Each structure stands twice: as C-alpha cells, then as structure tokens.
Amino acid sequence: MSDAITIHGSCHCGDITFQAEADPARVVICHCTDCQKMSGGPYRSIVQVKEDAFRLLSGEAKPYFKVGDSGNRRELSFCANCGSHLYATSVVEDVPKGQRMLGIRTGLLDEVAQLAPRSQVWCQSRVPWADDISSLPGTARQP
Numbered sequence: 001m002s003d004a005i006t007i008h009g010s011c012h013c014g015d016i017t018f019q020a021e022a023d024p025a026r027v028v029i030c031h032c033t034d035c036q037k038m039s040g041g042p043y044r045s046i047v048q049v050k051e052d053a054f055r056l057l058s059g060e061a062k063p064y065f066k067v068g069d070s071g072n073r074r075e076l077s078f079c080a081n082c083g084s085h086l087y088a089t090s091v092v093e094d095v096p097k098g099q100r101m102l103g104i105r106t107g108l109l110d111e112v113a114q115l116a117p118r119s120q121v122w123c124q125s126r127v128p129w130a131d132d133i134s135s136l137p138g139t140a141r142q143p
C-alpha cells in the first residue's frame, strides 16, 4: 500500500470521528439494493480499508446486522445519534476482528474529492440514469 493516504472521517453530528490509511485505488461504487435502501440514494461510494488501519477517534459506532444481496451476513456500522452510515464489514463469526475489511462510505471523508471510484459492483440493480448525470444542468448551491 505504498500509495496509501490518511483519510479523516466524521458523521454528520460529529460524535463519531475516525482516521484510517486507505489506498485510493480501492474505491468502488456499489449499486446493490441494500446500498440504495440504506443510503436513500441511487448508489453508494465505498473505500475498502483494513480494520487494523482504522482508528476510531471519538464516539461509539452502533452495529446493525443484515444478510446482504451476496447472501453473506454483514455488520453495518452507523452513528446512533444522527444515523450517518459509517461502514459495512464481515461479521466476526466469519472473519476475526482486526482482520476484516471495512467498506467506508466515502461521503464521510474530508478526502472524498480525491477518492474517485475505480470500478462498480452490483450493476444488475444500477438505476439506468446513473450513467450520465454530468449532462444535467447544475447550480453551485440549492437554487
């Protein structure tokens, strides 16, 4: 991970802050229906980080367990106060704590602009208009 950068994240209310070492090549967009449902958006952007390279600086993440589209049990982590989604990972029954990969939601990160996605997964449930929003008229702020 020679190209690793330090990422700094926080939830919306600020209770939870964290830091991690991340490889910018490991950013994916996930179009799975769980990401759509849980984010409330059409897809989600995620950076994969090793659990031992993740450091929670403040707050306490609340876990939520689900069975993913993949059929695997997943542990999702979010802020119990503001509801911001932090990451998804394997359950400790499948992968020992400390050795898991955390799929951190890149919208939490100060470095989100540097973390351009490199690939997409679960394209079978991708919304058809997601391919080209760059051609839509835009304003710098809410009009």
Ligand SMILES: [Zn+2]
Binding pocket: 011, 012, 013, 014, 015, 016, 079, 080, 081, 082, 083, 084
């Ligand atoms: Zn929060």
Ligand SMILES: [Zn+2]
Binding pocket: 030, 031, 032, 033, 034, 035, 036, 044, 122
């Ligand atoms: Zn997903």
